[in-house]
Amino acid sequence: MNGGWTGTILRVNLSRGTVKKDALRLDWARDYVGGRGLGARYLWDEVDPTVDALSPKNKLLFVTGPLTGTNASCGARYMVVTKGPLTGAMTTSNSGGHWGPELKCAGYDMVVVEGRATRPVYLWIHNDQVELRDATHLWGKGVWDTEEAIRAESGVPDCIVASIGQAGEHLVRFASIMNDLHRAAGRSGVGAVMGSKLLKAIAVRGTGGVRLADPRGFMAASWAMKAKLKASAVTAEGLPTYGTEVLVNVINEHGALPTRNHRETVFEHAEEISGETLTETRLVANKACFACTIACGRVSKLPGVAADKFSVSTHPRNWRIAGEGPEYETAWAMGADCGIGDLDAVIKAHWLCNDLGMDPITYGATLAAAMELYETGAVSDAQTGMPLRFGNAEALLAMAEKTAYRDGFGDLLAEGSKRLTARFGHPEFFMGVRGQEFPAYDSRGIQGMGLGYATSNRGACHLKAYTVSPEILGIPEKMDPHTTDGKAEITKIFQDITSAVDATGLCVFLTFGVGLEDMLPQLVAATGTKYTMESLTRAGERIWNLERLWNERAGLGKGADVLPKRMTDEPIPSGPAKGKVNRLGDMLPEYYRLRGWTPEGEVTPQKRKALGLSRL
Amino acid sequence: MAKQLRIRPEKCTGCIQCELACSFVQTGTFQPARSLIRVHLFDDQASYAPYTCFQCDEAWCLTACPVNAIAISAASAKVVVDSLCVGCGLCTIACPYGTVWFNPDSHKAVKCDLCAGDPACMHACPTAAIEHVDTPAQDWLGPWAADLNTTYAEIRTGAAPAGGES
Numbered sequence: 001m002n003g004g005w006t007g008t009i010l011r012v013n014l015s016r017g018t019v020k021k022d023a024l025r026l027d028w029a030r031d032y033v034g035g036r037g038l039g040a041r042y043l044w045d046e047v048d049p050t051v052d053a054l055s056p057k058n059k060l061l062f063v064t065g066p067l068t069g070t071n072a073s074c075g076a077r078y079m080v081v082t083k084g085p086l087t088g089a090m091t092t093s094n095s096g097g098h099w100g101p102e103l104k105c106a107g108y109d110m111v112v113v114e115g116r117a118t119r120p121v122y123l124w125i126h127n128d129q130v131e132l133r134d135a136t137h138l139w140g141k142g143v144w145d146t147e148e149a150i151r152a153e154s155g156v157p158d159c160i161v162a163s164i165g166q167a168g169e170h171l172v173r174f175a176s177i178m179n180d181l182h183r184a185a186g187r188s189g190v191g192a193v194m195g196s197k198l199l200k201a202i203a204v205r206g207t208g209g210v211r212l213a214d215p216r217g218f219m220a221a222s223w224a225m226k227a228k229l230k231a232s233a234v235t236a237e238g239l240p241t242y243g244t245e246v247l248v249n250v251i252n253e254h255g256a257l258p259t260r261n262h263r264e265t266v267f268e269h270a271e272e273i274s275g276e277t278l279t280e281t282r283l284v285a286n287k288a289c290f291a292c293t294i295a296c297g298r299v300s301k302l303p304g305v306a307a308d309k310f311s312v313s314t315h316p317r318n319w320r321i322a323g324e325g326p327e328y329e330t331a332w333a334m335g336a337d338c339g340i341g342d343l344d345a346v347i348k349a350h351w352l353c354n355d356l357g358m359d360p361i362t363y364g365a366t367l368a369a370a371m372e373l374y375e376t377g378a379v380s381d382a383q384t385g386m387p388l389r390f391g392n393a394e395a396l397l398a399m400a401e402k403t404a405y406r407d408g409f410g411d412l413l414a415e416g417s418k419r420l421t422a423r424f425g426h427p428e429f430f431m432g433v434r435g436q437e438f439p440a441y442d443s444r445g446i447q448g449m450g451l452g453y454a455t456s457n458r459g460a461c462h463l464k465a466y467t468v469s470p471e472i473l474g475i476p477e478k479m480d481p482h483t484t485d486g487k488a489e490i491t492k493i494f495q496d497i498t499s500a501v502d503a504t505g506l507c508v509f510l511t512f513g514v515g516l517e518d519m520l521p522q523l524v525a526a527t528g529t530k531y532t533m534e535s536l537t538r539a540g541e542r543i544w545n546l547e548r549l550w551n552e553r554a555g556l557g558k559g560a561d562v563l564p565k566r567m568t569d570e571p572i573p574s575g576p577a578k579g580k581v582n583r584l585g586d587m588l589p590e591y592y593r594l595r596g597w598t599p600e601g602e603v604t605p606q607k608r609k610a611l612g613l614s615r616l
Numbered sequence: 617m618a619k620q621l622r623i624r625p626e627k628c629t630g631c632i633q634c635e636l637a638c639s640f641v642q643t644g645t646f647q648p649a650r651s652l653i654r655v656h657l658f659d660d661q662a663s664y665a666p667y668t669c670f671q672c673d674e675a676w677c678l679t680a681c682p683v684n685a686i687a688i689s690a691a692s693a694k695v696v697v698d699s700l701c702v703g704c705g706l707c708t709i710a711c712p713y714g715t716v717w718f719n720p721d722s723h724k725a726v727k728c729d730l731c732a733g734d735p736a737c738m739h740a741c742p743t744a745a746i747e748h749v750d751t752p753a754q755d756w757l758g759p760w761a762a763d764l765n766t767t768y769a770e771i772r773t774g775a776a777p778a779g780g781e782s
Contacts, residue, residue, distance in 0.1 A: 069646055105647065105648070207650075210646040219640070226742070290631065291632065291633060292629075297629075
C-alpha cells in the first residue's frame with residue numbers, strides 16, 4: 001500500500017490542450033520523499049537546464065508531499081518546481097493554505113504543466129473531472145477577483161484556487177503563484193512561468209480522503225509532535241502572538257536588519273513596523289493554514305483613514321476589509337530596505353503584491369536598489385516618473401502597480417534588481433545571489449547566512465538553511481553570529497535537513513519547535529517506507545546535490561557561490577555589528593570539503609555514486 | 617443538563633484539525649468532505665466558524681424521521697441508527713442548521729454523535745475553541761452570526777469604518 005500518496009499525477013499539455021493521468025513514480029517518491037525532492041527528480045528528467053525559463057519547453061510542477069493533506073501539524077504545503085525566470089536556476093517555491101491538501105483529496109499527487117496555450121486557460125479539477133477551461137474573461141484580473149470569479153462561475157464555492165495576477169500575466173520576473181487570497185509560492189518568478197504558458201489558474205475541489213499505511217501509528221506520532229509544538233516557546237507563544245514579524249526588533253537589535261539597500265543594518269523606524277506594533281494596532285486575528293497548530297498567519301486591518309491614504313487604483317473596495325500579513329520579510333523589504341517606516345504603507349503594499357501576484361521580497365529589494373540608483377544620480381526623475389527617494393511611501397505603492405503592469409519605469413523594475421542595476425551601470429547595487437535578492441538578514445551581522453545565501457540552489461534565500469536559528473535565536477544551541485566557526489558544518493546540515501522537511505509536505509516553521517526526528521515517525525507511518533534519520537537526511541542531501549547538478553548544467557553551479565562586494569568588502573557603518581563584513585572566503589572551502597565536492601565546488605563522481613545519482 | 621459541544625468561534629484559527637479528526641473517526645482517512653463538523657472560513661472578515669449539530673432540544677431531525685431511525689444516545693446525542701435509516705433524507709432537510717448530512721456511499725443520513733461522549737474534534741482543536749462541557753443545548757452560532765452580519769454590512773456600505781476606533 002502506498003500510504004500518503006494517491007498514486008496518480010496529472011499531466012497537462014497546454015500546447016495540445018490535453019490532460020492525461022499518469023502513475024506516480026513510486027520509486028522516485030521513496031528516494032526523494034516528495035515535494036521539493038520529487039519535483040526536482042521529475043524536472044531533472046523532463047526539462048533541459050539550458051532552456052529559456054519562459055519558453056514552452058520549461059515545465060511547471062505542482063508537487064505535494066506524502067504528509068500533505070494529513071492531520072500532521074502544518075501538513076499543508078505544496079511545492080512549485082520549475083526553472084526560475086529570475087535566476088535561471090531550479091526553483092522550489094512552496095505555499096500553504098488549502099490548495100495542496102485539496103489536490104490530494106481530488107486524487108492527485110502532482111500536476112505537471114507542459115507547453116503553452118494559444119489563449120488564456122485555467123485548469124479545472126473536480127475529483128475525476130479534469131479539464132481546461134477558457135480564461136480570456138479572467139485575464140487581466142487580480143488574484144482576488146480571479147478566485148471569486150471561478151468560485152462563482154463553477155458553482156462550486158468550496159473550490160480552492162491557485163492563480164496568477166497581473167504580474168504573472170506580464171511576465172514580471174518575480175511574479176508569484178497565489179492561493180487562498182494571500183498564500184504565496186512567492187519567489188524566483190514561478191508566476192511568470194505560469195503566465196508564459198497562458199495558464200491563469202488551477203482550481204481544485206476534492207472530496208476524497210488521504211489514506212495512510214498505518215493510521216493508528218500515524219495518529220500516535222502526530223499527537224506526539226503536536227504536544228512538542230505546544231511546549232515550545234517559539235511555536236506555542238512567539239509565532240502565534242506576533243507572527244514572523246516578531247523578528248523585526250530582534251534582528252534590528254543585532255544590527256543585522258538590512259536598511260536602505262543594505263547600506264546600513266539598523267533601521268531607526270524598526271519599532272513602527274514591528275510585530276509588536278502590528279499586534280497592538282492592526283491585528284484582527286491569527287490565521288492558520290490547513291492542519292496548522294501554530295497559526296502564525298496575521299490578519300490585519302487598516303484603520304479607516306489609512307485605507308484611503310495612498311493613491312492606488314487596484315481593488316479599492318478591499319482596502320477597507322481585513323487581509324493577511326504583513327510578514328517579517330515583507331515588512332523588511334518594503335519597510336526597512338526602502339527606508340519606509342509607515343506600517344500602513346507596508347500593509348497596503350503587501351496586499352497589493354498579493355492581489356497583483358508579485359513577490360514582495362524581490363519587489364521591495366528591487367525598489368530599494370532603484371532608490372539607491374536614484375539617490376546616486378544614476379537614474380533621473382524623467383526616467384522614473386517620480387522621486388524614488390528612500391522613505392517615499394507613495395512610490396512604494398505606485399511602483400508596485402506600475403511594476404505588475406510593466407508600465408513606464410515599472411517595466412525595468414519588473415526585471416528584478418540584477419538586471420535593473422546592470423542596465424544603469426551599477427551592478428554593485430544588486431544585493432543577492434544567482435540573480436535573486438537577499439531576504440531580511442544582513443550576512444555581515446550573521447556570518448552563517450552569508451554561506452547559506454551564496455550556496456543556495458534557488459538563489460539567495462532564508463528558507464533553505466536558516467542559521468538565524470542558532471546564530472540569533474539559540475535554537476537548538478546558541479552560536480556566535482560574528483564568527484565563522486562551525487558555520488560550514490551547520491549550513492550543510494541545515495540545507496540537507498531542510499530539503500528533507502520541504503519534501504515531506506510539512507512547513508519548515510515546524511523546525512522552530514521540533515526536529516526532523518519528530519517528523520520521521522509520521523512519515524514512516526504514513527508511507528509505510530522504513531525511513532530512518534540517516535536515510536531521510538541522506539534523501540535531503542540527495543535532493544540538494546540533484547538541484548546543484550541541474551544548476552551546474554544551467555551554468556549556475558561552481559563559480560556562482562558569490563556574495564556582492566558590499567557584503568564581503570564594505571564594513572557595516574554603524575550599530576551593534578559595526579565594522580563587520582561577511583567572511584565567505586573562510587567558510588566556502590570547508591563547506592565544499594564537507595559536501596564532498598571538489599575545491600572549486602563541483603559535485604564529484606564519488607559523491608554522486610554515494611547518493612545514488614550516478615546513473616542519472 | 618448534559619455535556620454538549622460548546623464552540624467559541626472567536627478562538628478558531630481555521631486550521632480544520634477538527635474536520636480532519638472527525639473524518640478520521642468516520643473513514644480512517646483524512647477527508648474533510650466527510651467531516652460532521654465544518655469550519656466556515658470568512659476570509660475577508662478574519663472569522664472562522666466551526667459548526668456542527670449542537671444536539672438541540674427540538675430535534676427536528678428526530679421528529680421528521682418517518683422510520684424512527686434517530687434516537688438519543690447515552691451521551692445525550694441525537695444519533696442515526698444505521699440499521700433503521702432508509703436514506704430518505706428528510707432529516708437533512710428538517711434540520712434548520714444543516715448539520716445532518718447524507719453519505720453518498722452508504723446512502724444513509726449521518727450526523728454528529730458526540731463520539732459516544734468523547735468528541736475527537738474537541739481533542740484535536742489546538743486552541744480549545746471546541747469544548748465538551750455541561751451546557752444548555754443552544755444555538756451558539758446565531759447571536760454571533762447576527763452580530764457579525766451587522767458589522768459586516770456596515771463595513772460594506774461604508775457606514776462603519778474598518779478597523780473600528782481609529
